[in-house]
Amino acid sequence: MEDTLLKALNGRYATKQFDPTKKISQGSLNTLLESLRLSPSSMGVQPWKFLVVTNSEVRKQIQEVSHHQPQVVDASHLIVLTRPLHIDAAHVDRHLANTAHIRGVTVESMSEYRSMIMRLVQTAPPEGLIGWANAQIYIALGFLLEAAALLGVDACPMEGFDKQKLDDVLKLPEKGLASVVLCALGYRTDADKYAKVKKSRFVKEEVFEFIA
Numbered sequence: 222m223e224d225t226l227l228k229a230l231n232g233r234y235a236t237k238q239f240d241p242t243k244k245i246s247q248g249s250l251n252t253l254l255e256s257l258r259l260s261p262s263s264m265g266v267q268p269w270k271f272l273v274v275t276n277s278e279v280r281k282q283i284q285e286v287s288h289h290q291p292q293v294v295d296a297s298h299l300i301v302l303t304r305p306l307h308i309d310a311a312h313v314d315r316h317l318a319n320t321a322h323i324r325g326v327t328v329e330s331m332s333e334y335r336s337m338i339m340r341l342v343q344t345a346p347p348e349g350l351i352g353w354a355n356a357q358i359y360i361a362l363g364f365l366l367e368a369a370a371l372l373g374v375d376a377c378p379m380e381g382f383d384k385q386k387l388d389d390v391l392k393l394p395e396k397g398l399a400s401v402v403l404c405a406l407g408y409r410t411d412a413d414k415y416a417k418v419k420k421s422r423f424v425k426e427e428v429f430e431f432i433a
């Protein structure tokens with residue numbers, strides 16, 4: 222397993238040139254989407270919605286507001302990772318009702334848990350809550366990137382886009398959502414020179430400190 226994981230992580234790279242003719246199978250896509258859905262989040266609140274964009278016209282419009290990055294249109298699938306515009310009592314209660322249903326307990330039995338979450342939601346400044354939601358979404362992005370690497374699916378995470386304009390293209394405010402980050406998924410072309418570029422990472426001694 223260690224070998225499999227390290228091989229996958231060394232083999233992946235932020236793919237710049239996707240082969241537009243190669244599509245991800247439904248089975249692999251389902252697994253990748255599950256890696257997003259199963260991601261952990263602070264207090265289990267899941268402050269996210271993942272939009273899977275395959276419509277080529279919409280993808281062209283997204284490309285216009287994403288520095289014309291070719292990955293946006295060439296990849297098999299484009300995922301837009303979004304957060305709720307408002308993390309409020311309604312969102313928290315939806316999470317608690319879902320948990321109660323799944324675990325066969327009453328919502329009332331979780332009242333202390335609810336108070337704990339609501340304290341954070343009601344006392345944090347708006348920009349603090351946005352940062353908090355974004356942090357959860359980046360964990361989901363990490364899960365997706367690792368799952369893709371293990372499945373041999375190429376990916377490119379992307380922050381290079383105009384959030385305001387992308388939100389307008391996808392009418393996200395009307396849906397109560399805001400974009401956070403994109404991820405293109407598909408298969409590389411042989412011509413992508415970035416596949417052969419050596420990984421640039423700090424050495425272990427710089428990255429880790431062991432406090433024994």
Ligand SMILES: Cc1cc2nc3c(=O)[nH]c(=O)nc-3n(C[C@H](O)[C@H](O)[C@H](O)COP(=O)(O)O)c2cc1C
Pocket residue numbers: 233234235236237290377378379380381382402420
């Ligand atoms: C959050 C995030 C945003 C990124 N945004 C872009 C982007 O907009 N366009 C792009 O080509 N690469 C983007 N990258 C790719 C990084 O440049 C790349 O992951 C980094 O240089 C390390 O290289 P590697 O992923 O190939 O190992 C992004 C990566 C992350 C994690």
